[in-house]
Amino acid sequence: MLTRMPNQPAPELSAADRILAAIRAVPRGQVAGYGVIARRAGLPGRARLVARLLAEHSGTGLPWHRILRSDGRIAFPPGSEGFLEQTQRLGAEGVDLRNGRVQIPRVEDSLDTEIWRPD
DNA sequence: CTCATGACTAGCT
């Protein structure tokens, strides 16, 4: 059975599976936006679908905490349970959060990966 | 079918 690098999403997979693969492809200590995940799954503009799948598959080992809004902020309301949980998980991975927001690296610096690298 | 909702975005002030 061939294991495929999730960089090039397999067209034969369902949209949901491609999105889940893109989420799992975000390495520990790094974060990515909903829209970025959607694009990497071959579904530009479907950020809300990414959010739905995250909620649906929470608790299945999916690295949901590494997914943030396009402006670098946590999508949950500040102070909410999910917000605190995500803050804690990201902190455990060394992601620098300031007031519920990661320091967004300049896109020009990471054109290759499209994944935010908080260093 | 229409309407409301939401872990969203991009653009403009």
Place this chain on the structure above:
DNA sequence: TAGCTAGCCATGA
């Protein structure tokens, strides 16, 4: 940086 707006799309009432 913060608000506000319009656009977006899958779901469920």
